[in-house]
Amino acid sequence: MNITVLGSGTSVGVPTIGCHCPVCTSEDPRDRRLRPSILVRWDDHAVLIDTTPDFRQQALAAHIEKLDAVLITHAHADHIMGLDDVRPLNFRAPGPLPVYGSAGSIGVIRRTFQYIFDSGPTESSIPKIETHVFDGDTPVRIGALDFVPIRLAHGSGTVYGFRFGEAAYLTDHSGIPAESMEKLRDLDVLFLDALRYRPHPTHSTVERSLATVEELKPRRAFFTHICHDLPHKETEAKLPANVRLAYDGLVIHVGGAAGFRVFRSLAEVPSDFGPCALTIGNFDGVHAAHRSIMNRVAAIAREHGWRAAAMTFDPHPTALVAPEKRPKLMTGMERRTELMRQAGLDEVLVLPFTPEIARLSAERFIREIVTGKLDARAVVVGHNFHFGRGAAGDTATLHELGQFYGFEVEICPAVRRRRYVVGSTQVRKFVSSGDMSNAWRMLERPFSLEGAVVPGDGVGRKQTVPTLNLSEQAGLVPLAGVYVTRTHDLDDGRDWRSVTNVGTRPTFGGERLTIETFLLSPFDGRTPQRIRVEFLHRLREERKFENAEALKAQILQDVKRAGRFLRLSEKFL
Numbered sequence: 001m002n003i004t005v006l007g008s009g010t011s012v013g014v015p016t017i018g019c020h021c022p023v024c025t026s027e028d029p030r031d032r033r034l035r036p037s038i039l040v041r042w043d044d045h046a047v048l049i050d051t052t053p054d055f056r057q058q059a060l061a062a063h064i065e066k067l068d069a070v071l072i073t074h075a076h077a078d079h080i081m082g083l084d085d086v087r088p089l090n091f092r093a094p095g096p097l098p099v100y101g102s103a104g105s106i107g108v109i110r111r112t113f114q115y116i117f118d119s120g121p122t123e124s125s126i127p128k129i130e131t132h133v134f135d136g137d138t139p140v141r142i143g144a145l146d147f148v149p150i151r152l153a154h155g156s157g158t159v160y161g162f163r164f165g166e167a168a169y170l171t172d173h174s175g176i177p178a179e180s181m182e183k184l185r186d187l188d189v190l191f192l193d194a195l196r197y198r199p200h201p202t203h204s205t206v207e208r209s210l211a212t213v214e215e216l217k218p219r220r221a222f223f224t225h226i227c228h229d230l231p232h233k234e235t236e237a238k239l240p241a242n243v244r245l246a247y248d249g250l251v252i253h254v255g256g257a258a259g260f261r262v263f264r265s266l267a268e269v270p271s272d273f274g275p276c277a278l279t280i281g282n283f284d285g286v287h288a289a290h291r292s293i294m295n296r297v298a299a300i301a302r303e304h305g306w307r308a309a310a311m312t313f314d315p316h317p318t319a320l321v322a323p324e325k326r327p328k329l330m331t332g333m334e335r336r337t338e339l340m341r342q343a344g345l346d347e348v349l350v351l352p353f354t355p356e357i358a359r360l361s362a363e364r365f366i367r368e369i370v371t372g373k374l375d376a377r378a379v380v381v382g383h384n385f386h387f388g389r390g391a392a393g394d395t396a397t398l399h400e401l402g403q404f405y406g407f408e409v410e411i412c413p414a415v416r417r418r419r420y421v422v423g424s425t426q427v428r429k430f431v432s433s434g435d436m437s438n439a440w441r442m443l444e445r446p447f448s449l450e451g452a453v454v455p456g457d458g459v460g461r462k463q464t465v466p467t468l469n470l471s472e473q474a475g476l477v478p479l480a481g482v483y484v485t486r487t488h489d490l491d492d493g494r495d496w497r498s499v500t501n502v503g504t505r506p507t508f509g510g511e512r513l514t515i516e517t518f519l520l521s522p523f524d525g526r527t528p529q530r531i532r533v534e535f536l537h538r539l540r541e542e543r544k545f546e547n548a549e550a551l552k553a554q555i556l557q558d559v560k561r562a563g564r565f566l567r568l569s570e571k572f573l
């Protein structure tokens with residue numbers, strides 16, 4: 001579940017009309033506060049708390065396209081006056097929008113927006129709303145989530161906050177009754193009214209809300225309904241580390257981040273995928289340049305409280321657009337997403353690259369998928385990024401669309417290793433020519449193959465060293481030859497120094513490509529079932545020997561040289 005702060009300001013908003021105080025004229029975007037409201041999203045659901053006079057602007061900023069319900073805390077003007085602006089959401093929804101409030105709030109809404117509830121035909125569109133009164137004791141259930149009304153004192157009146165899961169939102173209040181306090185234990189996130197330092201008859205203050213935090217001990221607290229007395233930066237500097245000022249656009253993931261997630265289609269993408277910092281690409285190999293992009297994505301996401309996300313494609317777009325040029329890939333999708341997780345990403349969408357996707361113009365690709373579906377607030381890509389039908393969009397197009405649709409664009413410069421620009425095509429060339437050290441430099445890890453261990457043709461078992469044959473490979477394989485390698489058991493973490501022969505084993509009249517690994521030390525226990533073989537260094541090309549004896553002598557020679565290489569490299573790595 002995530003919570004987006006749509007507005008963090010008091011009833012008149014900040015800046016306040018006609019005011020020239022330092023906060024109202026501040027350059028810090030966090031000092032610009034719309035009227036108070038939050039959006040709660042989980043799975044496929046979205047619930048809005050209060051429809052402020054700024055709702056239209058807030059809905060556009062948060063890319064709200066559908067709502068399951070609106071909950072009303074109380075019917076003061078700064079919390080309800082935007083109700084008419086739900087109309088465009090009505091057009092996109094099958095039925096009327098449910099609005100929940102206390103009997104008092106619903107009564108005020110029905111009088112204030114009398115035209116909505118008048119029976120009889122109208123010539124212009126009016127909101128389609130279905131009002132529901134809650135009694136303050138029974139939770140409002142939306143999807144599988146209960147919103148528990150929390151009774152609060154707001155001056156002499158009674159208003160409501162809500163608790164949902166491990167989060168609670170208590171806007172306008174001057175006091176919290178004891179029985180309400182009991183409902184606010186064990187929270188991850190607590191939002192609290194903190195208007196200003198000076199006392200106010202109907203609102204809580206910084207000091208009083210700090211006392212509430214002290215008593216309830218939520219893991220994190222955010223102050224909201226803030227007036228122009230509190231400059232964001234200076235005020236936060238005085239607060240304890242677990243108490244922050246909310247600001248418009250802030251997104252908080254409740255109960256910790258959702259963990260690493262991979263989605264295999266657009267239909268699987270949940271509503272809390274974003275807001276995100278996003279990168280887009282094939283990312284075959286997840287090499288140094290990919291990782292520098294992903295590190296930026298993770299940094300931007302952390303700074304804003306967004307998710308760090310990547311969109312990648314399966315199959316490789318070339319397979320559809322120019323099948324004859326389809327490259328042999330270095331990383332299968334599982335390995336690729338695992339490397340992306342290690343690079344700091346939170347979620348990956350593996351988009352099936354279909355003819356429909358290939359036909360999307362650059363503009364529609366951004367509008368429908370990048371902002372519409374994934375809610376990207378920042379897009380980070382490499383300098384040579386192309387997208388959209390016929391790869392017509394480039395980084396300049398992306399900048400333009402970013403300005404239009406309101407997301408940041410960051411272009412990462414080329415990354416060099418020695419005299420080469422790091423790129424997947426270049427790494428594949430190194431691997432295909434057996435230049436494992438340059439491949440290693442660009443990947444920042446040795447090139448590797450993985451798969452099941454399959455029975456060999458029995459020759460290996462007669463050798464003095466344990467031999468493991470790797471199953472047939474769909475992807476890129478190093479140039480035929482003999483390599484110094486390291487072998488890992490993928491099931492239990494054992495690893496061995498090894499020598500690997502890639503080739504057709506001409507000494508034994510073989511024709512099929514085999515990848516045969518000789519472990520330099522015997523293994524205890526069971527024979528490995530699934531292994532990863534890392535290619536460190538090419539020793540020699542594959543040769544045909546007179547007989548098995550000559551081959552065996554050469555292998556012993558290879559093992560000796562491999563041992564020397566490994567001792568040296570382990571010393572320097």
Ligand SMILES: [Zn+2]
Pocket residue numbers: 010011036076078079172225
């Ligand atoms: Zn208010």
Ligand SMILES: [Zn+2]
Pocket residue numbers: 015016019020021022023024228
């Ligand atoms: Zn001011």
Ligand SMILES: [Zn+2]
Pocket residue numbers: 074076154172
């Ligand atoms: Zn109020």
